[in-house]
Amino acid sequence: MVYGYYYKTIKKGSTLHNDICPGCGSKGTIRLSVICRVNHYVYIPFWPSNKQTVLECSVCGGKYKSEALPHIQPKAEALQKETPYRIYHFVGLFLVLAIACLFTYMIISDNKTQIEKLHNEVEHLDEGLVINYQLPDKQKTSMYVDSVRGDSVWVRENTLSTTGKVMKINQAENYSTHPSTYLKEELHKLVDEDRIINIYITAAYVRKQIEQENESIQD
Numbered sequence: 001m002v003y004g005y006y007y008k009t010i011k012k013g014s015t016l017h018n019d020i021c022p023g024c025g026s027k028g029t030i031r032l033s034v035i036c037r038v039n040h041y042v043y044i045p046f047w048p049s050n051k052q053t054v055l056e057c058s059v060c061g062g063k064y065k066s067e068a069l070p071h072i073q074p075k076a077e078a079l080q081k082e083t084p085y086r087i088y089h090f091v092g093l094f095l096v097l098a099i100a101c102l103f104t105y106m107i108i109s110d111n112k113t114q115i116e117k118l119h120n121e122v123e124h125l126d127e128g129l130v131i132n133y134q135l136p137d138k139q140k141t142s143m144y145v146d147s148v149r150g151d152s153v154w155v156r157e158n159t160l161s162t163t164g165k166v167m168k169i170n171q172a173e174n175y176s177t178h179p180s181t182y183l184k185e186e187l188h189k190l191v192d193e194d195r196i197i198n199i200y201i202t203a204a205y206v207r208k209q210i211e212q213e214n215e216s217i218q219d
């Protein structure tokens, strides 16, 4: 049983010395109590409901509706009104809320780290890197970085775009032969707009890095 409920006494009133139990007829053995229904999932109380006053008898152990004794109705109503639900009967709701907050926090901080990483990659762009990004119409495409001079980045745009995996259109023959220029500032703006998907390294980039390293060794 995943979901269920039980009734719980949340307030015990004083004994009604002059009244008679509607069940067993004993005198002075009943008291007014407030009970409520506790709704639970796997026995973790989630939220209470159906607050009501009942008559409890200490002799027969019975619980009776307070309407059985009409003259104590005002007292019963007052007792019910002044008795709040117990906070620990909401524990499941609080737990779910706390977990939801934690997940939201984790997603936000993960996203923030990702954005910081992309800003850093934009600052260190180099020939041979490919930027996968989203067009204003939500289609995905890419651009190949030809060269970087100062704040200017020369790229060749992919002539195709896709709603599927951008990897599938990342082929050399799809890239325009005409270079276009971006300022790094514009690329940072794309990062902030959540439009840069990732920046990845191509074989050409790796080759160039190795060549540069060899040159520096020879120097």
Ligand SMILES: [Zn+2]
Pocket: 021, 022, 023, 024, 025, 026, 029, 057, 058, 059, 060, 061, 062
């Ligand atoms: Zn009784």
